[in-house]
Amino acid sequence: LPETRNKFKVWMYKIWEFAKEDINRVTFSLKVGLAVLLVSLLILFQAPYQVFSTSIIWSILTVAIMFEYTVGATFHKGFNRVLGSLFAGVLAIAIAELALMSGPVAEPIIIGISIFIIGSVTSFMKLWPTFVPYEYGFRVILFTYCLIIVSGYRSGNPIRTSIERLYSIAIGAIIAIAVNTLIFPIWAGEQLHKELVKSFNSVADSLEECVNKYLSNDGSDHSEFTNTLMDEFPDEPQYKKCRSTLNSSAKLESLALSAKWEPPHGRFRHLFYPWSEYVKVGAVLRYCAYEVMALHGVLHSEIQAPYNLRSIFETEISEATNKAADLIRCLGKDICDMKQTIKSTLVRSVRSSSERLQRAIETHAYLLASSYQLSDHNSSIPLPINGFSKSNQLAEFKRENEEEGEMNSQRILSVSWESTAALSLATFTSLLIEFVARLDHLVEAVHHLSQMAKFQHENLNIFLL
Amino acid sequence: LPETRNKFKVWMYKIWEFAKEDINRVTFSLKVGLAVLLVSLLILFQAPYQVFSTSIIWSILTVAIMFEYTVGATFHKGFNRVLGSLFAGVLAIAIAELALMSGPVAEPIIIGISIFIIGSVTSFMKLWPTFVPYEYGFRVILFTYCLIIVSGYRSGNPIRTSIERLYSIAIGAIIAIAVNTLIFPIWAGEQLHKELVKSFNSVADSLEECVNKYLSNDGSDHSEFTNTLMDEFPDEPQYKKCRSTLNSSAKLESLALSAKWEPPHGRFRHLFYPWSEYVKVGAVLRYCAYEVMALHGVLHSEIQAPYNLRSIFETEISEATNKAADLIRCLGKDICDMKQTIKSTLVRSVRSSSERLQRAIETHAYLLASSYQLSDHNSSIPLPINGFSKSNQLAEFKRENEEEGEMNSQRILSVSWESTAALSLATFTSLLIEFVARLDHLVEAVHHLSQMAKFQHENLNIFLL
Numbered sequence: 001l002p003e004t005r006n007k008f009k010v011w012m013y014k015i016w017e018f019a020k021e022d023i024n025r026v027t028f029s030l031k032v033g034l035a036v037l038l039v040s041l042l043i044l045f046q047a048p049y050q051v052f053s054t055s056i057i058w059s060i061l062t063v064a065i066m067f068e069y070t071v072g073a074t075f076h077k078g079f080n081r082v083l084g085s086l087f088a089g090v091l092a093i094a095i096a097e098l099a100l101m102s103g104p105v106a107e108p109i110i111i112g113i114s115i116f117i118i119g120s121v122t123s124f125m126k127l128w129p130t131f132v133p134y135e136y137g138f139r140v141i142l143f144t145y146c147l148i149i150v151s152g153y154r155s156g157n158p159i160r161t162s163i164e165r166l167y168s169i170a171i172g173a174i175i176a177i178a179v180n181t182l183i184f185p186i187w188a189g190e191q192l193h194k195e196l197v198k199s200f201n202s203v204a205d206s207l208e209e210c211v212n213k214y215l216s217n218d219g220s221d222h223s224e225f226t227n228t229l230m231d232e233f234p235d236e237p238q239y240k241k242c243r244s245t246l247n248s249s250a251k252l253e254s255l256a257l258s259a260k261w262e263p264p265h266g267r268f269r270h271l272f273y274p275w276s277e278y279v280k281v282g283a284v285l286r287y288c289a290y291e292v293m294a295l296h297g298v299l300h301s302e303i304q305a306p307y308n309l310r311s312i313f314e315t316e317i318s319e320a321t322n323k324a325a326d327l328i329r330c331l332g333k334d335i336c337d338m339k340q341t342i343k344s345t346l347v348r349s350v351r352s353s354s355e356r357l358q359r360a361i362e363t364h365a366y367l368l369a370s371s372y373q374l375s376d377h378n379s380s381i382p383l384p385i386n387g388f389s390k391s392n393q394l395a396e397f398k399r400e401n402e403e404e405g406e407m408n409s410q411r412i413l414s415v416s417w418e419s420t421a422a423l424s425l426a427t428f429t430s431l432l433i434e435f436v437a438r439l440d441h442l443v444e445a446v447h448h449l450s451q452m453a454k455f456q457h458e459n460l461n462i463f464l465l
Numbered sequence: 466l467p468e469t470r471n472k473f474k475v476w477m478y479k480i481w482e483f484a485k486e487d488i489n490r491v492t493f494s495l496k497v498g499l500a501v502l503l504v505s506l507l508i509l510f511q512a513p514y515q516v517f518s519t520s521i522i523w524s525i526l527t528v529a530i531m532f533e534y535t536v537g538a539t540f541h542k543g544f545n546r547v548l549g550s551l552f553a554g555v556l557a558i559a560i561a562e563l564a565l566m567s568g569p570v571a572e573p574i575i576i577g578i579s580i581f582i583i584g585s586v587t588s589f590m591k592l593w594p595t596f597v598p599y600e601y602g603f604r605v606i607l608f609t610y611c612l613i614i615v616s617g618y619r620s621g622n623p624i625r626t627s628i629e630r631l632y633s634i635a636i637g638a639i640i641a642i643a644v645n646t647l648i649f650p651i652w653a654g655e656q657l658h659k660e661l662v663k664s665f666n667s668v669a670d671s672l673e674e675c676v677n678k679y680l681s682n683d684g685s686d687h688s689e690f691t692n693t694l695m696d697e698f699p700d701e702p703q704y705k706k707c708r709s710t711l712n713s714s715a716k717l718e719s720l721a722l723s724a725k726w727e728p729p730h731g732r733f734r735h736l737f738y739p740w741s742e743y744v745k746v747g748a749v750l751r752y753c754a755y756e757v758m759a760l761h762g763v764l765h766s767e768i769q770a771p772y773n774l775r776s777i778f779e780t781e782i783s784e785a786t787n788k789a790a791d792l793i794r795c796l797g798k799d800i801c802d803m804k805q806t807i808k809s810t811l812v813r814s815v816r817s818s819s820e821r822l823q824r825a826i827e828t829h830a831y832l833l834a835s836s837y838q839l840s841d842h843n844s845s846i847p848l849p850i851n852g853f854s855k856s857n858q859l860a861e862f863k864r865e866n867e868e869e870g871e872m873n874s875q876r877i878l879s880v881s882w883e884s885t886a887a888l889s890l891a892t893f894t895s896l897l898i899e900f901v902a903r904l905d906h907l908v909e910a911v912h913h914l915s916q917m918a919k920f921q922h923e924n925l926n927i928f929l930l
Contacts, residue, residue, distance in 0.1 A: 019589075025592050026589070029584075029586070029588040029589035032584045032587075032607075033580075033581040033582065033583075034581065036581070043616075043618070044573040044577060044615070057615065057616055060608060064607045064611065069592075111509060112502055112505065116498040116499065118501075119498035119499075119501040120498035123494040123498070124491070124494035127490050127493070139529060142497070142529045143530070146501055146505060147522055150508045151522055153508070247715070249712055250712070291759070293759070294755065294762065297755060297756060297759065297903075301895075301899045365888070423888075424895055426892060426895075427891060427895035430763075430766075430892035431762075434763070438762075
């Protein structure tokens with residue numbers, strides 16, 4: 001018994017944490033409860049029930065189906081439902097009148113054929129790429145049409161049936177929208193805004209995490225990788241976030257779609273707020289995140305540059321990384337605060353740190369090809385580090401693991417060459433430099449967004465000083 | 466008028482093409498039409514209508530809402546609907562009886578409070594990550610509960626109301642499932658199978674396209690990139706496909722979720738077919754595709770290795786690429802044909818071509834750092850190519866474009882260093898080698914899938930020869 005109680009406690013605690021993590025979840029749940037209660041009152045009380053009669057149950061259905069998490073999504077679904085119902089209602093009345101006129105024998109045949117056609121056509125149309133977001137609307141057309149025409153056929157009064165249904169749907173829609181919009185509204189725009197800012201931070205965090213690990217990694221946990229599941233690194237929490245940024249395109253797009261339906265609200269005060277620009281900035285950020293994934297790939301690749309070689313470039317690499325991460329965070333913060341700040345100082349410092357890294361590579365380029373020099377050419381270039389033969393060690397490690405076999409599952413353990421091992425560092429730095437180059441596009445995209453969305457100018461007085 | 470007719474023709478042609486592209490789209494549409502027609506016949510004919518009376522309209526709603534594209538999705542939605550309705554029905558009867566017993570004053574209060582609680586609790590539960598796939602089920606619970614308890618309150622007989630509703634839902638569900646399963650069924654498993662095979666081919670195609678372009682690229686269309694929209698390369702159709710592979714995780718997951726509901730069918734004959742393994746193979750393939758994205762990044766990066774330098778490694782690079790692409794296609798074909806073939810020859814040839822590429826880099830490593838040697842050390846290493854100064858040209862091109870400015874939108878055009886330009890080739894080859902290394906994991910994942918799914922062994926007689 002105490003065990004069950006303990007389990008129950010753990011469970012309650014989890015639920016409590018889940019609710020605390022995002023208080024909107026609780027708000028949303030209570031709002032749904034309120035909306036269905038309000039619509040049920042129309043039946044529970046005698047007076048409204050006498051006015052609306054049984055067709056009011058359609059309002060309940062409408063509330064339960066229309067009520068979505070965000071205001072925009074509710075509007076979007078309501079639009080689908082109302083327009084779909086209207087269209088289906090008008091069509092149903094027209095066909096029903098036509099069927100009525102054609103006599104009692106032809107009537108059910110005409111109705112049956114029309115149902116088949118409407119079912120086929122709406123189902124085909126909702127597969128069309130442009131109409132995919134309105135999938136629900138086509139579903140509404142289909143069942144509203146069937147319901148009206150079929151119950152109209154039985155009651156013999158299709159117009160009354162369809163009008164009753166339409167106003168009860170309208171009542172449900174009004175209650176759903178009123179509760180959703182007026183009581184603690186959850187705006188899709190706000191969510192989109194936060195989601196984008198979060199993506200900026202996770203790319204910056206993930207970049208720093210990856211580079212820090214690369215610089216501190218002494219190759220000891222290298223073999224571990226091949227045993228763990230692909231793409232799962234328990235000690236790299238930020239990597240997971242960055243990867244989820246890569247998969248966030250669908251989420252951003254659906255939030256932007258919902259946000260377009262929302263009236264100006266909160267901080268987003270002007271009409272036609274450029275929500276689609278958020279999606280574009282998200283795409284450019286994703287484009288930068290691909291480089292982080294590639295950096296991460298080098299961090300976990302089979303062929304590794306010796307640690308001593310990495311440490312030569314440590315200062316430059318970590319400087320460029322920190323500057324780049326700062327710039328990304330600064331861009332994220334600007335979006336978060338809806339401000340336009342002058343980022344030229346930061347941009348210039350990112351640029352110069354990237355140049356410094358390139359110069360360092362330039363100066364020490366011979367190191368990256370030095371093992372060749374040592375073994376074949378005996379050139380006189382001095383080696384400033386003593387542990388440089390570590391790459392040979394790594395190569396031996398590789399050769400040890402290499403086996404000949406027939407099975408498919410066998411690994412292709414490539415022979416590690418000294419130069420290739422050293423060049424892996426070149427790869428890492430090139431990717432980092434490419435990442436910095438891509439930040440241009442990000443700066444540009446954010447600048448474009450901030451102009452379209454009329455973010456406030458800040459630090460303008462710096463020009464005057 | 467002839468213009469309108471022309472437009473109409475173009476439009477009809479597009480629809481025709483869309484239907485021809487995947488004939489299942491037409492099948493699906495006609496099946497929906499048939500299902501709603503069948504359920505409507507229950508009302509249109511006098512005999513069944515007298516048995517079922519008006520509550521039969523719930524069958525129409527059920528068919529329209531339950532009918533999904535694939536068999537698995539229909540089962541999944543039907544399960545949600547039926548279980549949700551059952552649960553809501555039982556709960557509603559219990560609460561309604563309780564309310565009835567508590568007298569006419571307390572009855573509407575108890576009903577109202579119960580509606581509020583059910584609304585809040587189901588809405589909160591459907592946000593819980595584990596329950597997200599069953600979102601629709603919670604919605605069904607909510608509106609079925611409200612409908613039954615409210616109309617039960619008015620009719621004074623909640624048990625009869627709920628039983629009527631349940632059997633009409635059951636009729637709708639049976640019709641939807643029968644039509645979906647028995648007439649030209651569209652299996653989610655089959656779709657998932659095809660989708661995965663398609664991803665294999667698009668990664669292979671995209672790799673070849675990218676490498677071919679890298680080897681044939683003379684830098685002339687380089688500046689074009691900076692003007693076009695990020696991530697949009699009209700002349701690289703395969704790149705787009707590969708990128709869509711990266712975003713396909715949600716699609717694969719939802720197909721696998723649906724496929725789990727399907728009975729054994731067609732080629733997938735044994736029970737508990739490992740559909741979730743498909744998702745895992747998809748994840749490993751995506752992991753390989755990240756490297757293709759990185760290769761693509763080098764192809765379009767600002768700092769480029771001179772063309773002449775690339776041509777030195779052309780044979781090795783294209784050999785490794787073709788071998789790797791062959792292996793991927795072969796893995797894809799094995800999945801497609803559901804066979805286990807011995808891939809050791811192919812794996813070995815991929816391995817050896819990757820080694821040859823590494824050896825080539827090893828041998829010519831001095832070239833990758835040679836501009837440094839030339840300018841500062843005057844080393845005696847011979848330069849076998851005459852146009853090697855092209856990298857200087859590129860660097861000048863960069864310096865020309867470089868400007869000092871204050872605006873945020875301004876590009877950070879980094880100074881291109883000769884070594885860095887040459888090292889960009891090292892980056893490209895390293896990424897290619899890393900890609901090949903990752904194929905291990907892919908071979909392993911496919912092997913695991915083929916064992917779990919009991920693919921047929923082939924070429925076993927090779928062992929005997």
